[in-house]
Amino acid sequence: VPAGELEPEPDRPQTLRTTRFEAFSDGVFAIAITLLVLEIAVPPDSADDLLGAVLDQYPSYLGYLVSFATIGAVWLAHSAVTEFVGRVDATMMRLNLLLLMVVSFIPFPTGLLAAYVGSEDAGRVAATIYGLTFLAASALVGVVWRYALHERLVRPDVPAITIRMLTKRLKPGLAGYALMIVVGLFRPILAVLGYLLIAVYFIVPIRHLKRGPTSPST
Amino acid sequence: VPAGELEPEPDRPQTLRTTRFEAFSDGVFAIAITLLVLEIAVPPDSADDLLGAVLDQYPSYLGYLVSFATIGAVWLAHSAVTEFVGRVDATMMRLNLLLLMVVSFIPFPTGLLAAYVGSEDAGRVAATIYGLTFLAASALVGVVWRYALHERLVRPDVPAITIRMLTKRLKPGLAGYALMIVVGLFRPILAVLGYLLIAVYFIVPIRHLKRGPTSPST
Amino acid sequence: VPAGELEPEPDRPQTLRTTRFEAFSDGVFAIAITLLVLEIAVPPDSADDLLGAVLDQYPSYLGYLVSFATIGAVWLAHSAVTEFVGRVDATMMRLNLLLLMVVSFIPFPTGLLAAYVGSEDAGRVAATIYGLTFLAASALVGVVWRYALHERLVRPDVPAITIRMLTKRLKPGLAGYALMIVVGLFRPILAVLGYLLIAVYFIVPIRHLKRGPTSPST
Amino acid sequence: VPAGELEPEPDRPQTLRTTRFEAFSDGVFAIAITLLVLEIAVPPDSADDLLGAVLDQYPSYLGYLVSFATIGAVWLAHSAVTEFVGRVDATMMRLNLLLLMVVSFIPFPTGLLAAYVGSEDAGRVAATIYGLTFLAASALVGVVWRYALHERLVRPDVPAITIRMLTKRLKPGLAGYALMIVVGLFRPILAVLGYLLIAVYFIVPIRHLKRGPTSPST
Numbered sequence: 001v002p003a004g005e006l007e008p009e010p011d012r013p014q015t016l017r018t019t020r021f022e023a024f025s026d027g028v029f030a031i032a033i034t035l036l037v038l039e040i041a042v043p044p045d046s047a048d049d050l051l052g053a054v055l056d057q058y059p060s061y062l063g064y065l066v067s068f069a070t071i072g073a074v075w076l077a078h079s080a081v082t083e084f085v086g087r088v089d090a091t092m093m094r095l096n097l098l099l100l101m102v103v104s105f106i107p108f109p110t111g112l113l114a115a116y117v118g119s120e121d122a123g124r125v126a127a128t129i130y131g132l133t134f135l136a137a138s139a140l141v142g143v144v145w146r147y148a149l150h151e152r153l154v155r156p157d158v159p160a161i162t163i164r165m166l167t168k169r170l171k172p173g174l175a176g177y178a179l180m181i182v183v184g185l186f187r188p189i190l191a192v193l194g195y196l197l198i199a200v201y202f203i204v205p206i207r208h209l210k211r212g213p214t215s216p217s218t
Numbered sequence: 219v220p221a222g223e224l225e226p227e228p229d230r231p232q233t234l235r236t237t238r239f240e241a242f243s244d245g246v247f248a249i250a251i252t253l254l255v256l257e258i259a260v261p262p263d264s265a266d267d268l269l270g271a272v273l274d275q276y277p278s279y280l281g282y283l284v285s286f287a288t289i290g291a292v293w294l295a296h297s298a299v300t301e302f303v304g305r306v307d308a309t310m311m312r313l314n315l316l317l318l319m320v321v322s323f324i325p326f327p328t329g330l331l332a333a334y335v336g337s338e339d340a341g342r343v344a345a346t347i348y349g350l351t352f353l354a355a356s357a358l359v360g361v362v363w364r365y366a367l368h369e370r371l372v373r374p375d376v377p378a379i380t381i382r383m384l385t386k387r388l389k390p391g392l393a394g395y396a397l398m399i400v401v402g403l404f405r406p407i408l409a410v411l412g413y414l415l416i417a418v419y420f421i422v423p424i425r426h427l428k429r430g431p432t433s434p435s436t
Numbered sequence: 437v438p439a440g441e442l443e444p445e446p447d448r449p450q451t452l453r454t455t456r457f458e459a460f461s462d463g464v465f466a467i468a469i470t471l472l473v474l475e476i477a478v479p480p481d482s483a484d485d486l487l488g489a490v491l492d493q494y495p496s497y498l499g500y501l502v503s504f505a506t507i508g509a510v511w512l513a514h515s516a517v518t519e520f521v522g523r524v525d526a527t528m529m530r531l532n533l534l535l536l537m538v539v540s541f542i543p544f545p546t547g548l549l550a551a552y553v554g555s556e557d558a559g560r561v562a563a564t565i566y567g568l569t570f571l572a573a574s575a576l577v578g579v580v581w582r583y584a585l586h587e588r589l590v591r592p593d594v595p596a597i598t599i600r601m602l603t604k605r606l607k608p609g610l611a612g613y614a615l616m617i618v619v620g621l622f623r624p625i626l627a628v629l630g631y632l633l634i635a636v637y638f639i640v641p642i643r644h645l646k647r648g649p650t651s652p653s654t
Numbered sequence: 655v656p657a658g659e660l661e662p663e664p665d666r667p668q669t670l671r672t673t674r675f676e677a678f679s680d681g682v683f684a685i686a687i688t689l690l691v692l693e694i695a696v697p698p699d700s701a702d703d704l705l706g707a708v709l710d711q712y713p714s715y716l717g718y719l720v721s722f723a724t725i726g727a728v729w730l731a732h733s734a735v736t737e738f739v740g741r742v743d744a745t746m747m748r749l750n751l752l753l754l755m756v757v758s759f760i761p762f763p764t765g766l767l768a769a770y771v772g773s774e775d776a777g778r779v780a781a782t783i784y785g786l787t788f789l790a791a792s793a794l795v796g797v798v799w800r801y802a803l804h805e806r807l808v809r810p811d812v813p814a815i816t817i818r819m820l821t822k823r824l825k826p827g828l829a830g831y832a833l834m835i836v837v838g839l840f841r842p843i844l845a846v847l848g849y850l851l852i853a854v855y856f857i858v859p860i861r862h863l864k865r866g867p868t869s870p871s872t
Contacts (some may be wrong), residue, residue, distance in 0.1 A: 020680060020733050026238060027684030030245030031467075034253065034322045035688065039696075042257075042329040050340035054330070054347065064323070072315045079238050094857055097726045104688045105718070111696040112708070122704035129708065203312055244456060248463030249685075252471065252540045260475075260547040268558035272548070272565065282541070290533045297456050421530055462674060466681030470689065470758045478693075478765040486776035490766070490783065500759070508751045515674050639748055 018088055021096070025082070028100045029075040032107065036067050039111040060114040063130075066196045067110040073202035074103060074137050080166060081145045086155035092147055099140040102133060109133045117188050127184035127191045134195055135177040142170045173198055236306050239314070243300070246318045247293040250325065254285050257329040278332040281348075284414045285328040291420035292321060292355050298384060299363045304373035310365055317358040320351060327351045335406050345402035345409045352413055353395040360388045391416055454524050457532070461518070464536045465511040468543065472503050475547040496550040499566075502632045503546040509638035510539060510573050516602060517581045522591035528583055535576040538569060545569045553624050563620035563627045570631055571613040578606045609634055672742050675750070679736070682754045683729040686761065690721050693765040714768040717784075720850045721764040727856035728757060728791050734820060735799045740809035746801055753794040756787060763787045771842050781838035781845045788849055789831040796824045827852055 040060045046053035078099070085092075109130040116122035145166065148154050154163065176198040184191030258278045264271035296317070303310075327348040334340035363384065366372050372381065394416040402409030476496045482489035514535070521528075545566040552558035581602065584590050590599065612634040620627030694714045700707035732753070739746075763784040770776035799820065802808050808817065830852040838845030 020676065020737075022238065023241070023677070024680050024684050024729065024733075026242050027245060027681060028688050030242050031249055031685055031688040032691075033318075034246050034249040035691070037250075037322050037325050038253070038256070038692070040326045042326070042333050044333075047334060047337040047340040050330075050334055050337075050343040054343070065319070068319045068322070069315075072319075075242065076311070079242075083238075093730070097723075097857065100687075100726075101719070101722045104691050104722070107691050108694045108696070112704075115696050115698075116701060116704055119701040119704075122701040125704040125708070203315065240456065241459070244460050245463060248460050249467055251536075252464050252467035255468075255471070255540055255543050256474070258544045260544070260551050262551075265552060265555040265558040268548075268552055268555075268561040272561070283537070286537045286540070287533075290536075293460065294529070297460075301456075421533065458674065459677070462678050463681060466678050467685055469754075470682050470685040473686075473689070473758055473761050474692070476762045478762070478769050480769075483770060483773040483776040486766075486770055486773075486779040490779070501755070504755045504758070505751075508754075511678065512747070515678075519674075639751065 018082075018085075021088060021093070022079075022082055025078065025096065025100060026075075028104055029071060029078070032104050033068055033071040033075070035107050036064050036071075036110055039107055039114055040064060057114075059117045062192060063110045063114040063117075066192055066199065067106050069196055069199035069203065070134055070137070071103060071106060073199040074099075074141055076203060077141045077170065078144075081141065081148065084154050084158045084163070084166070085148045087153050089151065089153065092144065092151075092153065095140065095144050095147060099137065099144060102137045102140060106133055106137070113192065117192065123188040124185050127188035128181055131177055131181040131184055131191060131195065134198075135174065135181065138170075138173045138177055142174065145170060169202075173202060176201075236300075236303075239306060239311065240297075240300055243296065243314065243318060244293075246322055247289060247296070250322050251286055251289040251293070253325050254282050254289075254328055257325055257332055258282060275332075277335045280410060281328045281332040281335075284410055284417065285324050287414055287417035287421065288352055288355070289321060289324060291417040292317075292359055294421060295359045295388065296362075299359065299366065302373060302376045302381070302384070303366045303371050305371050307369065307371065310362065310369075310371065313358065313362050313365060317355065317362060320355045320358060324351055324355070331410065335410065341406040342403055345406035346399055349395055349399040349402055349409060349413065352416075353392065353399065356388075356391045356395055360392065363388060387420075391420060394419075454518075454521075457524060457529065458515075458518055461514065461532065461536060462511075464540055465507060465514070468540050469504055469507040469511070471543050472500050472507075472546055475543055475550055476500060493550075495553045498628060499546045499550040499553075502628055502635065503542050505632055505635035505639065506570055506573070507539060507542060509635040510535075510577055512639060513577045513606065514580075517577065517584065520590050520594045520599070520602070521584045523589050525587065525589065528580065528587075528589065531576065531580050531583060535573065535580060538573045538576060542569055542573070549628065553628065559624040560621055563624035564617055567613055567617040567620055567627060567631065570634075571610065571617065574606075574609045574613055578610065581606060605638075609638060612637075672736075672739075675742060675747065676733075676736055679732065679750065679754060680729075682758055683725060683732070686758050687722055687725040687729075689761050690718050690725075690764055693761055693768055694718060711768075713771045716846060717764045717768040717771075720846055720853065721760050723850055723853035723857065724788055724791070725757060725760060727853040728753075728795055730857060731795045731824065732798075735795065735802065738808050738812045738817070738820070739802045741807050743805065743807065746798065746805075746807065749794065749798050749801060753791065753798060756791045756794060760787055760791070767846065771846065777842040778839055781842035782835055785831055785835040785838055785845060785849065788852075789828065789835065792824075792827045792831055796828065799824060823856075827856060830855075 040057065043050070043053035043057060088096075109126070113126045113130045116126040149163065149167070176194070180191045180194035180198070183194060258275065261268070261271035261275060306314075327344070331344045331348045334344040367381065367385070394412070398409045398412035398416070401412060476493065479486070479489035479493060524532075545562070549562045549566045552562040585599065585603070612630070616627045616630035616634070619630060694711065697704070697707035697711060742750075763780070767780045767784045770780040803817065803821070830848070834845045834848035834852070837848060
């Protein structure tokens, strides 16, 4: 690897490019999370019992809720990572595009889950594909973060404790998804609820990472 | 609750994060409002009487109009709230994600309303679900604002009168939605027109909040 | 009208709000223009003669082209207007939301045109609805601009010649759309080509408005 | 051509307009890349063998992957070009709108490819249309860049070596697409894999362009 590839130019900081990359990433996250609603179909020919027809679609609402929470959680993790990262190199750009590709894909397994979670065997298939997609998204956020750490792309003013906490926080997600994928082979609905719990877990503590252990504000 | 969670770091303001959160929120609002048009279908096999077929779809245009006005009104309220808020904590991030989840959901009850508002019983069901979604969006904007007030996240330079006016303004929306949901059980179309009025009411006065009572510009 | 409504606060400029409103508007324009492609359907069951099936869909490509050019032209006009405008009041916010509502609606008449432009009578109906939507969008850009002029919301450093040129430029669009709507009652395809010409006309000269007549750069 | 058209105003730099144009362009790229997932349908009536039905849709996933990589690559090239460009004139605005029109169109040929790549003759038609769209997008990025160079819109502080490298880099894409379009007439799948390779090639080296040959950082 040529040394220059991983070094920023001292005379031309890559701030602007980072800004546009963040804007592009935020755009993809915002669109993917909003497209989820298109997977919820208006029940046709249900004038006789619309309430029943709407309630029968509960897997669609569950899928919407879980996928929204998951994309929200991945976006929070992604914005924590990119906030700590001061510069971006070619490999990180590609890894990030890979992450965005998985996030953009989420509406498809969500639709699959909504359509088949009630079926015996197909429910297991749908829950497994759903979980594998989340596992991939979660793993790629971790890879982007670890790559940034390894290549010293993280800003020098980020406290070591914050870096350790974020690194530590990103791990259990992977284990959780792996476990739930196995659970989903037996009880698909249980796995989906597990994915919701993982997403909520991720949404909660991300903000704590901003404080150092001896924060002068406490 | 640890004190540190609700305090910002004095040495590292959360400006950047707030900026990205606003950008993400604005993205979701803009996408949700633009996806509404996808609920309006091109009438099939209507070469004989296209004008009749297009006019017969009037509930779709009504739903588009009312939902567009409502998302626009919620966006205006949301941008007033976030403009007055100087910093964001973990709970507020979650409440905001919840609000965005409800806003992103609006295209579905809009499609439901367009398909069934003309039916006897199904029209009542559709109008009720429609109203409940708006009630939830409206309530969550209020919750985000009250949480920010309670946790003192509002910028200290915002005049007290402005804070009182915004707090006061957000209330009647809830009462209006509750009333219209009841009306919708009897006259769905009347309720939908009521939702339009509430949205227009919200769109109008938000800008007045920027002025203090003894504004030097008058 | 209370004087204060139209005056900005000297001590609190509305820059931030204007920024977010521009970002929201740009988002809606970008999404509406990109959603146009969803109106082009993949021809089903055409393995025998896919090329023929794809070519038969020429009204879809024409609609995509004309609507893309029109939204692009309206966006250019809108960004010229908002660049010259220094501050925004409540009425202007509502007028702008109305403009965005019409722009977001464009994918529907585009789909209608693509489906029916080849039919005898239905083609006239579709072309008329298409043209009326463009007329409304074009008129609303003009209304927003004239309102800003009338209420003195335009930045004082914009040269009078630039203001006159933009005012003058926005007029022929209306006349062109009105003329083409009449043409469309007889020859729908001709009207659609007319809409394309109007859009191209708008895309071209907007940039000239930036120069004064005695620009020191020439 | 009047000289003034291509000159910026010395007293009024077009920075703001450039910013909004970049934001609009980034929005269109982000939306087009995220809409690709809508071309992947949930297989209907497949409760008996969902895994089989999902695997049978492999052309949809391949199309998603290749189109995502291609839009990502074009976006990277576009953001390199616009970063080096200091000012924008009317012609460049139109060329850029043309590029965005082609990029926004990509979901349609992607859906076409996914539906027909497995068919004998239709596969060739679909792969050719797919390749021609990519060729047009790639050519238009090159045209935008060469126009900016020719009209001296590139910022004067961009090193000559960087300009030469970007110019050189954009060429092989065109040759690659032309070659693969021919290949696609015989082996559609092979051409699609070729398009993936071209996209990956573009994603990789763009970042190198930022360094000069005697970069002080190496």
